Amino acid sequence: MPGPPIAVATDMRITNTYIGSPIERIEDLRFLRGKGEYVDDLKRDGLLHASFVRSSVAHGIIRAIDGAAALDLPGVHSVITAADIGDVIPMIPLRQEPLPALRRFEQPVIASDRVRYVGEAVAVVLADSPALAEDGADLVRLDIDPLPVIADRASSAREETLLFDENGTNSPITLTAVLGDADAAFRDAPYVRRESFSVQRYTAVTMEARGLLAEWDADSGRMTVSGAVKVPFAIRRVLAAQMGLDEAQIDILENDAGGGFGVRGEFYPEDFLIPFAARLTGRSVKWIEDRREHMTASNHARDAECELEIACERDGTIRGLRGRAVVDLGAYMRTNAVTPARNIVQVASGPYRIPNVHIEAALQMTNKTPVGTYRGPGRFETDFFRERLFDMAAGDLGIDRVAFRRRNLLTSDEMPYSLPTVLPYDMNTECDSGEYSITLDRCLEMIGWDAKADLQGQLIDGRYHGFGVGCYIEGGASGPREHVRLALEDDGRVAVYVGSSAVGQGLETVHGQIAADALEFPMDRLTGVFHGSTTYLKEGFGTYSSRSVVMGGSALVLAADDLRASIRAAAAQRLGCAADEVDIIDGERAETPAGASVPLGELADAVPDAETSFSSNKRTYSYGAHAAHVAVDPKTGHVAVLDYVAVEDVGRIINPKTLHGQAIGAIVQGLGGTLLEHLVYDEGGQLLSGTLADYLMPTMSDFPTIRVE
Amino acid sequence: MKIHTEVNGDAVEIEAEPRTTLADALRHALGLTGTHLGCEHGVCGACTVIVDGRAVRSCLMLAVQAEGARVVTVEGLSDDEALSPLQASFRKHHALQCGFCTPGMITTAHALLSDEPDADADRIRDVLSGNLCRCTGYINIVEAVLDARAAYRGGD
Numbered sequence: 001m002p003g004p005p006i007a008v009a010t011d012m013r014i015t016n017t018y019i020g021s022p023i024e025r026i027e028d029l030r031f032l033r034g035k036g037e038y039v040d041d042l043k044r045d046g047l048l049h050a051s052f053v054r055s056s057v058a059h060g061i062i063r064a065i066d067g068a069a070a071l072d073l074p075g076v077h078s079v080i081t082a083a084d085i086g087d088v089i090p091m092i093p094l095r096q097e098p099l100p101a102l103r104r105f106e107q108p109v110i111a112s113d114r115v116r117y118v119g120e121a122v123a124v125v126l127a128d129s130p131a132l133a134e135d136g137a138d139l140v141r142l143d144i145d146p147l148p149v150i151a152d153r154a155s156s157a158r159e160e161t162l163l164f165d166e167n168g169t170n171s172p173i174t175l176t177a178v179l180g181d182a183d184a185a186f187r188d189a190p191y192v193r194r195e196s197f198s199v200q201r202y203t204a205v206t207m208e209a210r211g212l213l214a215e216w217d218a219d220s221g222r223m224t225v226s227g228a229v230k231v232p233f234a235i236r237r238v239l240a241a242q243m244g245l246d247e248a249q250i251d252i253l254e255n256d257a258g259g260g261f262g263v264r265g266e267f268y269p270e271d272f273l274i275p276f277a278a279r280l281t282g283r284s285v286k287w288i289e290d291r292r293e294h295m296t297a298s299n300h301a302r303d304a305e306c307e308l309e310i311a312c313e314r315d316g317t318i319r320g321l322r323g324r325a326v327v328d329l330g331a332y333m334r335t336n337a338v339t340p341a342r343n344i345v346q347v348a349s350g351p352y353r354i355p356n357v358h359i360e361a362a363l364q365m366t367n368k369t370p371v372g373t374y375r376g377p378g379r380f381e382t383d384f385f386r387e388r389l390f391d392m393a394a395g396d397l398g399i400d401r402v403a404f405r406r407r408n409l410l411t412s413d414e415m416p417y418s419l420p421t422v423l424p425y426d427m428n429t430e431c432d433s434g435e436y437s438i439t440l441d442r443c444l445e446m447i448g449w450d451a452k453a454d455l456q457g458q459l460i461d462g463r464y465h466g467f468g469v470g471c472y473i474e475g476g477a478s479g480p481r482e483h484v485r486l487a488l489e490d491d492g493r494v495a496v497y498v499g500s501s502a503v504g505q506g507l508e509t510v511h512g513q514i515a516a517d518a519l520e521f522p523m524d525r526l527t528g529v530f531h532g533s534t535t536y537l538k539e540g541f542g543t544y545s546s547r548s549v550v551m552g553g554s555a556l557v558l559a560a561d562d563l564r565a566s567i568r569a570a571a572a573q574r575l576g577c578a579a580d581e582v583d584i585i586d587g588e589r590a591e592t593p594a595g596a597s598v599p600l601g602e603l604a605d606a607v608p609d610a611e612t613s614f615s616s617n618k619r620t621y622s623y624g625a626h627a628a629h630v631a632v633d634p635k636t637g638h639v640a641v642l643d644y645v646a647v648e649d650v651g652r653i654i655n656p657k658t659l660h661g662q663a664i665g666a667i668v669q670g671l672g673g674t675l676l677e678h679l680v681y682d683e684g685g686q687l688l689s690g691t692l693a694d695y696l697m698p699t700m701s702d703f704p705t706i707r708v709e
Numbered sequence: 710m711k712i713h714t715e716v717n718g719d720a721v722e723i724e725a726e727p728r729t730t731l732a733d734a735l736r737h738a739l740g741l742t743g744t745h746l747g748c749e750h751g752v753c754g755a756c757t758v759i760v761d762g763r764a765v766r767s768c769l770m771l772a773v774q775a776e777g778a779r780v781v782t783v784e785g786l787s788d789d790e791a792l793s794p795l796q797a798s799f800r801k802h803h804a805l806q807c808g809f810c811t812p813g814m815i816t817t818a819h820a821l822l823s824d825e826p827d828a829d830a831d832r833i834r835d836v837l838s839g840n841l842c843r844c845t846g847y848i849n850i851v852e853a854v855l856d857a858r859a860a861y862r863g864g865d
Contacts, residue, residue, distance in 0.1 A: 024800050031808025032796040032815065034743015034783035041742035131728065207747045207755060207809040207843045258745070258809030259843050291748040504807025504844055657803045661845060665806065668846030692752035692841070700847040701838040704830075 016520060018513035022657035025509040026529075027256075027502075036256040039211035039227035040288045047213075048077055050274060050287035051133035053123035053140045054297065055115035058151075058367040058685025059163075060144040062113055065123055070136035075128040079140060080277055082112035090242035092267050095234055097338035097425060105164060105172045107332035107370065109242070109272040115144060116163055116331035117369050118686055119296025121269050124277055126285060149367045149685040153305065153326050156364040163331060163365045172333055174362040177345035177420035182358035185320030189311035193393050194323075199381045201303035201328065202677035204374050205697060208258020209289035210298060212270060214278035223250045225275055229257040230265025230501050231542035232532050238267045239275060254532030260503030261669070262373040262544060263299045266335045270297075295690040300679055301374030303328040304344060304361075306385045311356075316399045318408045320356035321349055321386070329363045330370035337363070337371060343378025343475075346422050346429065350386055351436045351473045351623050352408040357420040367685040373544070375669060379474060387470035402444065405471060409436045431473060431621045434649055440471055443625035443647040446707065452629065463631035463640070471625045476546030479617035483539050484555040486515070486563045486610040492588060492601030493527045494519060494563070499540020500552035501532040506658040507548060513654055514553045518560030521587030537611070546622075549654055555614035563610035570606035574598050624648030626667070639675055646708045663708040672698040714775045716741070717785030725772045731765075732756045734772035735782060743783040743812045747841065754840030757813040758782050764820035783812035786819055794860030795819055795853075804853035806844030813840050818854045826861035828854075 030036050053065075067079030082089055089108040111122050123140050127133035148161040155161070156170040163170055186192060212227040223245060228235050232252040240247045257264065270287060278285040289297060308323035327341045341361040348359045394404035410417050416430040444450070447467070455465040485497040496515045500507060508529040516523040530536050532543075541551070564584060571590030572579040575598060583591050584600070591597040629643040646667060653659050676696040680688040689695040712723040716739060723738045732749075735741045735758065744767055747755035751769040758767045759781040787793040792800065795818060805811040814837065821828055821836045828836070833854045834847075842850065 025803070027808065028800040028805060029792070031805055031811050032783075032792055032799055033787055034741070034812045036743075036808045038742075038745070038809065040736075040746075043740070131726070205843060207753065207807065207841065208745065209747075257807060258747075259807045261843070291750065291753075504809070506806065658806075661803045661806060661849060664846040664848055665844045666846075669843065691750055692748045693750065697841055697843065698846075699838040699841065700834045700851065703846070704834065704848070704851075706846060706848055 016517045016522065018523060019517045019654050021513070022655060023509065023513065025506050025658065026512060027506060027508050038208055038256045038258060039213055042213050042226055042255070044213065044215065044284045046283060048126040048128070048281060048283045048285045049130040049133045050277060050285055051125050051130065051137040052121050052293065053125065053137045053142065054293070055111065055118060055120045055122055055142070055144065057115055057144045057146055058118050058149045059147040060115050061147065062111060062115060062122065062144055064143040066141040067123065069139040069141065070125055073132065073136050073139060075132040076136040077126040077128070078281060079136070080124040080126070080273070080280065081122065082110045084280065085110065085276065090272055092269065092335065093238060094333060094338070095231070095266070095335040097342060099173065102172050102333050102338070104167045105333035105365065107269065107334060109269045117296070117367055119293070119369055120331070121273065124273050126277055126281060130288065149683070150365070151681060151683045151685050152366060153328050153364045156366050163367070170365045172363050172365070173338070174360050175341050175345050176423045177348060177357055177359045178423060179420035180320070180356035182320045182322040182356040185356035186309070186311045186322065189319050190314045191312045191393070191397060192309060193389070193396060194307065194309035195389055195392060196305065196307045197385045197388060198305035199302045199384060201300050201679040202673050203299060203301045203679065204259070204261035204263035205695065206259030206261060206264050209291060209294040210264060210268070210270070211288040212274040213284065213286045214275040215284045216278040216282060218282055221249050223275055223279065224253065225250070226253040226255055228252045228254050228265065228532065229260055229503050230544055232501060232534050233499065233540045233542065235267055235271060236534050239272065242272050243275065243279070250534070252534045254501060257503050260543070261375045262377060263301065264503070265501070266299065266372055268297070291692060292690055295695065296369050296687055299334060299372030299374070300330060300369045301340065301371050301377065302381060302673065303371060304340070304381045306344070308385050308389050310389050310393050312393060312397065314397065316394065316397055316404045316407050318352065318354050321354050322358040325359070325361040326364050327361055328368065328371070329365050330368045331365060332370045334370040334372050336373045339373045340371065340378035340381070342422055342427070344382040346419055346427070347379055347473060347475070348382045348386060349420065350383060351410055351431070351471050353410050353414065354408070368681055375666060376474065379472065380670065380673065383470060383472045402449070402469065405440065406437060409440065409471065411435065411437070429475060429619050432618070434621070434623050436471065436623055439623060439647045439649055440625040442709065443627050443645050444469065446647065446709065447627040447629060447643055447645040449627065463633050465629070465631050467627065467629050469625060469627040471623070473621045473623045474546065475619040475621055477550035477616065477620040478545035478547045479615065481613045481615035482541050482547070482551035482555045483537050483613045484552060484559050485537055486559045488563065488567065488600060488604045488607045489527055490601055490604045492599055492604070493525050494521065495527045496529045496556070497536040498529060498531045498552045498556070499537050499542065500548040501543035503543055505662060506655065507531055507543070510549060510654045510658060511552060511556060515556045515560060518557040519564065519587065520584065525587030550620055551614055551616065553654070555612060558614055559610040559612045562612060563607070566607045566610060567600065567603060570603040571598055573606070574603065620651065622648060622650045641671060641703050642705065644703070644706045648708070660708050664706050667706050667708070668698050668703050671703050710773065712772050712776050714777065715779045717781055723772060727771070727773055729772045730768055731758070731770040731772045731775050732767035735767060741782050741784055745809050745812055747809065752841070753810070754817060755810050755813040757816045757840065759816055759820050762820070762823070764817045783815050786815060795822070795857040798853040798857035802849045802853035802856060804845060804849040810840060810842040814842065814850060822854070822858055822861040826858050828858070830855060
């Protein structure tokens with residue numbers, strides 16, 4: 001089956017076979033010994049530790065912030081509030097899908113006159129130890145006059161209370177996906193059904209919470225910030241503008257990171273406040289988010305409802321899909337807040353041939369933690385809405401639900417297939433390739449769908465058995481480009497620098513495999529894969545939207561081609577022959593047909609770094625089918641997942657071991673979101689599931705049987 | 710106050726406030742940063758260390774309670790030369806991704822297999838269900854621990 005468009009070097013010969021091999025990860029050697037270096041592991045002399053004073057009120061006017069008692073505590077160095085920042089409080093800009101109308105809902109880096117969610121930062125306390133900083137934060141007195149709380153989508157839409165009085169609305173934007181003429185398709189349709197669905201608020205909950213270490217060198221005017229992940233170059237761009245520095249004055253450094261899943265690494269208020277505190281005090285400042293803080297300060301996700309309507313012929317051929325989703329955005333429009341809603345409408349039709357689509361998604365603001373992208377943003381929601389409605393429609397029509405899907409799945413003949421256009425962005429994308437029915441057939445075969453059909457709905461030993469199946473597409477490889485650099489070192493090995501970022505997914509190993517194969521070097525002839533940090537490259541884009549392998553990996557292939565050409569040219573000069581006569585042997589030496597050779601290390605000075613970008617704005621679409629066999633205990637409501645099978649066409653596999661690990665981990669996270677996890681708010685805007693004792697994530701006992709192919 | 714304990718085979722003296730947790734003392738006083746803090750309220754298990762042979766959450770134990778105890782952290786389970794059999798099995802089975810929960814998984818599994826080298830998959834799931842992992846979905850961790858059992862049988 002066709003894969004994503006990995007760039008192909010012109011003279012690449014496959015002498016190595018790292019790509020496609022389940023090699024053991026490089027990263028594991030340090031992680032398994034406890035030698036990883038996460039941001040809280042960094043030590044500095046004279047460090048100040050930060051603790052945040054956060055609003056305990058969901059919506060209110062700040063009357064006073066009194067830090068006097070905190071400052072009286074020995075060891076407390078300072079209490080920073082909006083007043084210390086200046087007349088203009090910097091705002092955190094949208095990173096994706098920005099529109100001027102949306103910027104009115106962006107978040108200030110610190111609350112100055114009004115708080116809009118529980119957990120919003122109001123003050124920063126700096127002290128000699130984390131414990132003293134927390135002691136100090138406890139002593140800061142906040143005087144907040146409460147305002148009526150907008151606790152849900154409905155009250156937000158009524159607009160009796162506004163989050164931003166000056167904006168005149170609680171709904172920044174409505175996105176619409178359009179294809180064909182949905183209203184015409186629904187008119188006189190033989191069969192129509194409309195249903196309402198929802199997905200609750202939950203989020204990534206990375207095992208390592210966020211953290212930052214900021215160091216300001218006043219003499220050289222340099223700011224160094226450690227603890228970045230995902231998009232370090234974008235972080236630098238925003239921070240430079242906010243602090244009035246040139247980007248060249250700022251280094252954003254990536255460390256080992258305990259998970260990302262889209263939530264971690266965006267620009268948050270702390271990404272300004274900690275560097276600001278370091279510059280203000282002239283001291284290095286470290287902040288490590290604690291778990292309770294994480295649950296209200298880091299992005300939430302999902303939290304969408306949808307009224308969806310389908311029109312079909314009597315034989316199950318889909319005529320059209322229309323509907324309206326409402327996404328609870330929380331209190332501010334954060335960096336990528338539009339993306340989940342965009343995906344809800346853009347891939348509502350999924351891998352199916354639905355000629356007429358009109359689906360809206362309204363963003364609605366409430367007094368809750370802001371939302372952002374999290375693993376399959378919007379897709380998780382919209383795939384559920386669609387697939388559940390399909391089951392209902394098939395049932396109504398008396399058609400087998402698998403036959404219903406088969407009838408409407410796209411075929412390879414129809415590719416490329418344009419998905420609906422997303423307005424007002426005029427955004428278009430297309431399913432690129434694939435034979436979608438193959439994954440469905442294989443998935444059903446693996447779970448024994450036909451053989452077990454009799455079990456559906458049966459009460460066996462006190463539990464009702466049931467089966468479910470669904471199909472999906474997933475866009476990856478977000479553009480516009482990724483940047484890499486390969487450097488031949490004095491010892492003859494090659495250092496690999498990539499703009500992609502590591503969030504625990506095995507980037508060093510997977511990019512190492514690609515680089516080694518493209519260079520035709522053994523992997524031990526690489527000094528390492530150095531990623532993310534702004535010090536390595538002139539630009540980089542990062543890791544999100546399933547893009548590192550396609551974008552970063554393709555750039556590596558291009559750069560390897562360049563480096564080999566430079567090595568050949570340098571060797572030709574040294575050995576007195578033509579460049580195309582030079583062979584590079586074992587990643588160790590360059591050799592002529594006559595047998596003259598030179599070690600690569602001796603060429604290091606003559607070989608310039610190969611620095612290049614891979615550009616593409618064409619998204620890749622992987623796809624697949626998942627099926628589950630569950631048993632429900634009617635007395636307790638407990639759902640046991642007896643079997644779960646996923647069959648996915650992901651394109652070319654770089655490392656089957658890490659790929660399967662990613663897929664299984666993602667499925668278990670998805671099952672957590674389906675059956676366990678919920679960020680529950682009360683009507684006063686207080687989070688009720690703010691600890692890991694209340695917020696239930698899957699444990700080792702919950703989902704023992706997951707099969708991925 | 711001064712606390713005297715044994716960490717990874719070495720006698721150490723730790724200077725710490727009475728309120729300091731064992732986790733913070735290990736991480737910051739001794740620089741043993743392999744012990745990770747994922748929740749600081751005893752749920753996630755990332756900070757698990759072995760105290761007198763038992764798996765203990767070092768975020769729920771005060772450093773002062775370790776007076777006279779023998780503490781083993783993830784750093785104490787292998788030398789710089791090679792991975793321990795359990796660690797090597799984790800690598801072989803791809804039982805880790807971001808690595809943040811891994812030290813707690815390793816210490817908990819080590820304590821389990823030291824006592825019960827024949828633990829079956831159900832027993833392993835039962836004991837390690839107190840350690841949260843967000844990346845792997847756990848299946849490969851169970852495989853890794855099962856496969857490491859042989860190294861704990863006989864003579865150990």
